[in-house]
Amino acid sequence: MMKFLFCALLFITAYPIHAAKPDLILAKEYRQQNITGWLMSEKVDGVRAYWDGKQLISRQGNVFTPPAGFTRNFPPFAVDGELYAGRGTFERVSAAVRSSSGDWRGIHLHIFDVPHAKGSLKQRLAVAQKYLAAHPNVNMVVLPQIEVRDIQHARQFLRQIEQGGGEGVMLRNPSTAYVGGRSDNLLKLKSAHDAECVVTKHHQGKGKYADMIGAISCKNELGEFRIGSGFTDADRRNPPKIGSVITYKYRGFTSKGLPRFATYWRKR
Numbered sequence: 001m002m003k004f005l006f007c008a009l010l011f012i013t014a015y016p017i018h019a020a021k022p023d024l025i026l027a028k029e030y031r032q033q034n035i036t037g038w039l040m041s042e043k044v045d046g047v048r049a050y051w052d053g054k055q056l057i058s059r060q061g062n063v064f065t066p067p068a069g070f071t072r073n074f075p076p077f078a079v080d081g082e083l084y085a086g087r088g089t090f091e092r093v094s095a096a097v098r099s100s101s102g103d104w105r106g107i108h109l110h111i112f113d114v115p116h117a118k119g120s121l122k123q124r125l126a127v128a129q130k131y132l133a134a135h136p137n138v139n140m141v142v143l144p145q146i147e148v149r150d151i152q153h154a155r156q157f158l159r160q161i162e163q164g165g166g167e168g169v170m171l172r173n174p175s176t177a178y179v180g181g182r183s184d185n186l187l188k189l190k191s192a193h194d195a196e197c198v199v200t201k202h203h204q205g206k207g208k209y210a211d212m213i214g215a216i217s218c219k220n221e222l223g224e225f226r227i228g229s230g231f232t233d234a235d236r237r238n239p240p241k242i243g244s245v246i247t248y249k250y251r252g253f254t255s256k257g258l259p260r261f262a263t264y265w266r267k268r
Contacts, residue, residue, distance in 0.1 A: 017065070019057045022059070030187040033184075040189075041172075046083050047084075051071075070139055074109075074138060079140070080113045087167075109140045114128050122145070145174075154171065170188060193259075194247055194249045194265060195248060198218065199218055200242065201216065202216055211237075214228060227248055227264050
């Protein structure tokens with residue numbers, strides 16, 4: 001009987017734990033909107049995480065398994081943020097947080113909203129700041145927010161971030177409530193655009209790629225499209241699996257509304 005229970009426990013813990021998928025606010029691209037008076041912060045290149053007051057949950061509803069003590073003294077209320085350890089660390093952070101035995105050293109949850117708090121964005125973030133001031137040494141920080149004077153101010157901030165090896169800028173309408181889904185009140189400002197899609201098909205390569213993939217098909221809210229560039233030879237030999245999520249870069253959209261010049265960037 002004990003052997004059966006032990007085997008059953010191993011079976012259960014061999015699979016990721018799931019929770020209700022959080023209804024997160026998602027960004028749109030900046031396209032000449034009036035952002036004067038908005039707030040801007042660095043777009044940190046980490047892994048999105050939602051603390052529901054008890055556990056850390058991914059955008060897809062998977063429960064992260066940080067090491068013992070990582071979430072000690074986390075607040076009893078929900079916060080939305082990014083697991084991040086600094087510029088240029090995405091691959092390390094992604095590998096760490098997606099493993100039950102990953103190395104979480106240097107990783108903090110960078111907070112950019114307190115979804116259920118009342119008031120403006122500044123007032124909601126003040127709730128987190130007050131809590132962290134009373135609970136030092138918590139693996140959380142509130143992302144600094146800067147008021148935008150105009151688009152030139154935002155682009156100057158973008159140049160500073162990119163020159164330092166950062167990814168981009170997030171723009172928030174501070175007077176609006178936190179509402180899940182793709183939002184006109186949360187915008188990405190970057191020199192190069194990127195987005196995510198689900199791999200739907202592998203296409204056999206030709207010529208020097210005859211024994212590898214030549215392209216993949218991918219699908220998201222824009223539709224289904226092919227990506228045939230951006231892959232290393234190692235990527236072509238071991239392509240992202242069908243059903244997996246990848247990030248691609250692109251330059252604008254075609255007349256059909258699909259991403260123009262989509263190139264593979266990385267697995268999520």
